[in-house]
Amino acid sequence: MTPTLTGTKKVVTGNHAVSYGAMLARVQVISAYPITPQTQVVELLSEFCANGTLRAKFIKVESEHSAMAALIGAASTGARTFTATSAHGLALMHEMLHWAAGARLPIVMADINRAMGPPWSVWTDQNDSLSQRDTGWMQVYCESNQEVLDTVIQAYRVAEKVSMPAMLVLDAFVLSHTAEPIEIPDQSLVDEYLPPYRPLYKLDPNDPRSFGALAPPDVYMELRYKMHQAMEDALIEWARADEEFSELFGRRYGLIEPYRADDAEILLVTSGTVTSTAREVIDELRAEGRRVGLLKIRVFRPFPAQLVRAALQDTEKVAVLDRNISFGMGGIFAQEIKSALYNSTKRPPIFGFVAGLGGRDITPSVIREIIDYTESHDEPEDLIWVGVKR
Amino acid sequence: MRNFTLPAEELMGSGHLGCQGCGGALAMRYVLKAAGDNTIVVLPACCWTIIAGPFPYSSLKVPLLHTAFETAAVAASGVRAALDIQGDTETTVLAWAGDGGTFDIGLQSLSGAAERNENIIYICYDNEAYMNTGIQRSGATPFLAWTTTTPEKTPKSEPKKDIMAIMVAHRIPYAATATISYPDDLIRKVQRAKSIYGTKFLHVLAPCPPGWRAPSELAIKLSRLAVHTRVFPLYEVENGERYTLNEPKEEPALPVSEYLKLQGRFSHLTENDVEAIQEIIEKRWQRLLRMVRESS
Ligand SMILES: Cc1ncc(C[n+]2csc(CCOP(=O)(O)OP(=O)(O)O)c2C)c(N)n1
Numbered sequence: 117m118t119p120t121l122t123g124t125k126k127v128v129t130g131n132h133a134v135s136y137g138a139m140l141a142r143v144q145v146i147s148a149y150p151i152t153p154q155t156q157v158v159e160l161l162s163e164f165c166a167n168g169t170l171r172a173k174f175i176k177v178e179s180e181h182s183a184m185a186a187l188i189g190a191a192s193t194g195a196r197t198f199t200a201t202s203a204h205g206l207a208l209m210h211e212m213l214h215w216a217a218g219a220r221l222p223i224v225m226a227d228i229n230r231a232m233g234p235p236w237s238v239w240t241d242q243n244d245s246l247s248q249r250d251t252g253w254m255q256v257y258c259e260s261n262q263e264v265l266d267t268v269i270q271a272y273r274v275a276e277k278v279s280m281p282a283m284l285v286l287d288a289f290v291l292s293h294t295a296e297p298i299e300i301p302d303q304s305l306v307d308e309y310l311p312p313y314r315p316l317y318k319l320d321p322n323d324p325r326s327f328g329a330l331a332p333p334d335v336y337m338e339l340r341y342k343m344h345q346a347m348e349d350a351l352i353e354w355a356r357a358d359e360e361f362s363e364l365f366g367r368r369y370g371l372i373e374p375y376r377a378d379d380a381e382i383l384l385v386t387s388g389t390v391t392s393t394a395r396e397v398i399d400e401l402r403a404e405g406r407r408v409g410l411l412k413i414r415v416f417r418p419f420p421a422q423l424v425r426a427a428l429q430d431t432e433k434v435a436v437l438d439r440n441i442s443f444g445m446g447g448i449f450a451q452e453i454k455s456a457l458y459n460s461t462k463r464p465p466i467f468g469f470v471a472g473l474g475g476r477d478i479t480p481s482v483i484r485e486i487i488d489y490t491e492s493h494d495e496p497e498d499l500i501w502v503g504v505k506r
Numbered sequence: 507m508r509n510f511t512l513p514a515e516e517l518m519g520s521g522h523l524g525c526q527g528c529g530g531a532l533a534m535r536y537v538l539k540a541a542g543d544n545t546i547v548v549l550p551a552c553c554w555t556i557i558a559g560p561f562p563y564s565s566l567k568v569p570l571l572h573t574a575f576e577t578a579a580v581a582a583s584g585v586r587a588a589l590d591i592q593g594d595t596e597t598t599v600l601a602w603a604g605d606g607g608t609f610d611i612g613l614q615s616l617s618g619a620a621e622r623n624e625n626i627i628y629i630c631y632d633n634e635a636y637m638n639t640g641i642q643r644s645g646a647t648p649f650l651a652w653t654t655t656t657p658e659k660t661p662k663s664e665p666k667k668d669i670m671a672i673m674v675a676h677r678i679p680y681a682a683t684a685t686i687s688y689p690d691d692l693i694r695k696v697q698r699a700k701s702i703y704g705t706k707f708l709h710v711l712a713p714c715p716p717g718w719r720a721p722s723e724l725a726i727k728l729s730r731l732a733v734h735t736r737v738f739p740l741y742e743v744e745n746g747e748r749y750t751l752n753e754p755k756e757e758p759a760l761p762v763s764e765y766l767k768l769q770g771r772f773s774h775l776t777e778n779d780v781e782a783i784q785e786i787i788e789k790r791w792q793r794l795l796r797m798v799r800e801s802s
């Protein structure tokens with residue numbers, strides 16, 4: 117592949133949209149390990165490094181755990197860093213995910229959502245990324261290839277502002293291997309939007325400091341408090357980053373996105389690519405005169421609880437579509453939404469649906485079934501399995 | 507006795523948290539003297555996590571990155587990459603890990619870094635067990651030694667892993683053994699490592715009085731005896747091929763019992779046990795001599 121001019125339209129897969137995003141963000145150190153369905157992300161980045169399109173060091177490590185450890189070393193030394201992985205790779209990184217966040221390093225990573233084994237699966241669901249919910253990584257779920265590319269760039273803006281790492285998440289195959297026409301933004305505009313990374317502190321023999329030393333109980337908790345505050349700040353920074361992005365590039369995504377939600381009696385909550393399918397179904401149902409709408413959750417960590425509350429509290433019923441499962445409890449987005457609404461005075465009933473695990477298609481008829489079920493039942497249910505063969 | 511002046515520069519403070527007679531603490535002091543102040547230290551979990559001091563203190567006057575137990579070599583690779591891409595190819599990146607972090611849990615990432623020939627110096631200070639967590643056996647624990655997970659009734663049943671052979675098999679440009687009772691040799695080897703591009707590996711025997719069940723004033727003596735009994739010969743290997751023997755030069759060697767009898771971790775040994783240990787040492791010594799002969 118030859119280097120491509122930026123500021124043009126191109127037909128690219130979700131994986132390559134990630135690579136273009138990283139290239140435009142001028143990442144300096146990349147470290148990654150191959151896993152289906154992430155491989156194309158790093159293949160194209162290898163090309164970019166090899167042909168000089170991107171001036172970066174690519175450390176071809178022997179595991180994902182090492183990939184994240186290498187980036188922790190590099191980011192601590194002041195470099196802008198990037199990696200991508202999926203499922204078992206992300207799980208293997210777990211210890212270092214905590215480390216990256218605790219060290220307050222603005223590492224950006226793409227996770228191509230893939231179901232966890234056993235049994236082996238390469239297809240999409242969200243259990244891999246959601247299992248990392250409490251590591252301190254920001255998580256942003258993407259719906260389209262354009263959003264993927266744009267989110268890589270936005271993620272660096274926010275991550276470097278609040279000194280927390282960020283993970284953008286895209287569905288295996290449905291996005292990763294599906295080509296869509298997208299705009300590759302002009303490099304000079306991206307440079308204007310995203311100045312070079314200048315950390316407050318870094319490993320520097322001229323200013324010797326120790327990073328990550330033992331913290332006794334009298335300071336540890338304050339450091340955790342600061343991480344949480346940084347996440348709170350990140351809610352504002354995502355909104356700001358999105359706003360400024362739209363001024364330069366003409367596109368914005370929001371932290372959440374309501375779709376035909378005004379006056380809706382039922383609101384369906386989705387994340388990731390299934391949102392696109394749901395938009396179609398909502399249009400059809402609206403055409404049939406049914407008062408249904410959609411709420412897409414894009415930024416999952418930090419969780420935009422206030423926005424979600426405001427968006428959902430006036431509807432009559434909420435249906436949450438989870439492509440994940442917390443065994444022994446239910447869908448994870450449903451839990452988050454319930455907890456966001458619990459302290460609100462207005463609490464619509466919430467129906468939790470689990471569908472599409474291990475890459476099973478979530479078709480328009482599945483979404484219709486979910487809406488029909490919610491419409492025809494008065495008592496909310498925590499966990500409704502959709503399409504499972506019993 | 508040769509004349510030897512220790513470099514005056516002190517990059518380690520006296521207010522560290524090592525035990526009295528800690529070989530690992532002394533090793534760091536010597537190594538930093540040789541490495542100089544333009545050095546970044548990468549430190550995984552080990553006794554040195556504690557020795558370096560808690561937040562907000564540091565016993566080192568060079569930058570220090572604490573990292574997870576199994577990641578010394580790869581976190582150092584990341585530091586190296588970030589320096590290089592920012593135009594700094596001069597600063598020395600020094601990964602400093604214990605034997606557990608090297609022989610066992612960190613071996614995968616060390617092997618990866620060595621295979622990529624990362625431009626770093628990797629130093630394993632070997633106190634022959636997991637000391638930080640309370641003297642559990644590691645792959646570096648010697649044959650028949652007591653540790654808290656190899657109690658006297660079932661002492662360690664396997665000989666010490668040959669980490670040098672593993673590193674040499676990676677064909678890295680420089681691998682060497684050293685110990686604290688030969689500071690001139692240790693310092694020369696660090697300086698040598700500094701002058702070479704690629705992955706440099708130093709295996710430094712670092713007596714641990716509490717872990718070896720020996721009085722703290724014997725740390726240096728034990729380190730010397732380890733060399734004189736051929737338990738821990740000092741040698742260098744260039745490019746995986748050229749072996750040079752530094753110490754011991756004396757013939758014949760002291761019997762291993764001279765080394766073992768000073769350490770409580772070997773106090774349960776029978777005469778037969780000591781013989782078995784002597785046999786292993788002799789075998790390894792002969793192999794080393796063969797390698798030296800073959801490469802000269
Ligand atoms: C993944 C992981 N497992 C276990 C530990 C606990 N741990 C910390 S230090 C250590 C032993 C270190 O042994 P070694 O590398 O030989 O260094 P020493 O303490 O002997 O100097 C262990 C087991 C850890 N920090 N991380």
Ligand code: SF4
Nearest residue numbers: 524525528553637714
């Ligand atoms: S336990 Fe051993 S290695 Fe650890 S600080 Fe004490 S003497 Fe040093």
Ligand SMILES: [Mg+2]
Nearest residue numbers: 604605635637
């Ligand atoms: Mg040890």
